[in-house]
Amino acid sequence: MHDLQCESLVKRFGAYTAVNSVSxxxxxxxxxxILGPSGCGKTTLMRMIAGFEAPSSGDIRIKGKSVLSTPPNKRPVKMVFQHLALFPMMNVGENIAYxxxxxxxxKADIGGKVARVLDRVGLPGTEHKQVSQLSGGQKQxxxxxxxxxxxxxxxxLDEPLGALDLKLRERMKIELKQLQHQFETTFLYITHDQSEALLMSDNVAVMNAGQFEQIGSPQELYNxxxxxxxxxxxxxxxxxxxxVVSLSEGKVRVAIDGGGEVTAxxxxxxxxxxxxxxxxVRPEAISIGGxxxxxxxxxxESLLFNGASSRILVRMDNGHLVEVGQAVMDGSxxxxxxxxxxxxxSQLHGRAFTTAR
Structure with missing residues (x-):
């Protein structure tokens, strides 16, 4: 029941390991x-799946069949790039039919398929429009x-919303999710924008320094x-x-640098x-009062109004700056x-982790 399986994928460029045993x-x-900062290896990973890079080791299977020996143009995958790569000299219909x-x-079958797919993406009757006449969302x-x-x-999809303005990007997140449901096709999406990954995904892999830190639903990763x-x-x-001052029954008492103690x-x-x-501790978990x-x-220190994302900035007595969200959102x-x-x-809303390796 898996469309894509990646097993122990490694990609080295000389002495540098870009992807390190990812499964x-x-x-x-x-x-x-796949969510991660720039340079973490996510684009290299996608290029291996597409066939543009050969893994140093490991296997890639699509619907159970290894595609390591299959060239890019023969693999049952297609790729949408950040800059879309539409042909400016062709009209909409010609781009899709290419x-x-x-x-x-x-030719007869091509015309029918182009018309049907345009209808499914909500752009019926645009076959003869030039690419230059389209809005950013339409080009997507x-x-x-x-x-x-x-x-x-x-x-x-390799960061396909990166070149769009903020308002259009927010709208396209919803449209992409709707299109994925409509086509019932497996989407593999890479991004450094957490809001894109959390909003659209069934599951997210967080990548760091060539490895996956965690795979889970958006709710699991967040909570x-x-x-x-x-x-x-x-x-x-x-x-x-x-x-760490003490550790008992899954809770940690921590002496914060600068003064004060908390339990998480x-x-x-x-x-x-x-x-x-x-x-x-997340801002929305913190409130004003005892x-x-x-x-x-x-x-x-200051009030930052941004609708539901508004914050109160509080300078703690130990010198740390804290973002407080709960009191702003409920207006209390x-x-x-x-x-x-x-x-x-609440102690249940704090998490303590060993200092990053």
Whole structure:
């Protein structure tokens, strides 16, 4: 039931290892994203799947069959690039029909297939439009239609929203997810933008320095990160360094650098008394006032209004700057810069991880 299986993939460029023993399965008909910072190896990984790079070792299977010896143009995958690569000298219909013509299909069948795929991407009757007449979002859909008309088993998308303005990018996230459901095709999507991965994906692999840190649903990655890298990269978090004072029943008492102590859930099994750790608490878990497990004092430094993502910045007495989200979102607390406050949160909302290797 997997359209794509990658097993122990390694890619070396001389002494540099870009992808280091990566294994994962992509279930049939799912939206799977690879999320990571620039230079982590995600594009190299996708290029190996597409056939543009040969792995140093490992295997790639599509619907159970190894494709290592299959050239790129014969693999049952198609790729949408960041800059789309539409042919400017061809109209919309000619762009979509290009792959069909290269495959030797007859003219009558090509016309029907082009019309049907345009209807499915919501652009019926645009066959004769020039590419220059299309909006950014329309070009995105034409690039996808050009691939989907060839009925690939897997569609690879290499940061396809990166060149769009913010408003269009937000709209295209929803449209891409809807198109994936409509075509019922497996999408493999790579991005450095966590909001894209979380919003669209059934499962996400977080990649760092050539390896996968964690694979899971967006909810799992956000609520139960398994490493400090995932906790810091997926979503916004307040982060404090410190040393372990005590460890008991899965909870860690940490002396924060600069002063103060907090308790958090142990995020990994390498934590030991006296060891260095980082504590992560999300802004929306912190509120103004007392009455919860963890309480620290500070002074309101500024208010940052951004709708549902608004924040209160509090300078803690130990000098750390903390983003507070809960009080802003529910409107229950009104504060002013310079005001002395207490910030609080539940121990269940803190995670402590051994300092990153």
């Amino acid at each position: 994962f399965n992509v279930p049939r008909g799912s939206f799977f994203s 792959g069909l013509r290269c495959r030797g299909e007859n 859909r034409i690039a996808i239609a050009r691939c989907m008309v060839l009925e690939p088993d897997v569609l690879l 139960n990160p398994k490493t400090g890298f995932v906790a810091g990269f997926v979503g916004d978090s307040n982060r404090w360094s410190g040393r 859930l142990a995020g990994d099994n390498r934590i030991a008394a006296g060891g260095s750790v980082e504590v992560f 009455g919860r497990d963890e309480v620290l004092g500070g002074t309101v 607390v009104t504060v002013s810069p310079g005001e002395k406050v207490q910030i609080c949160w």
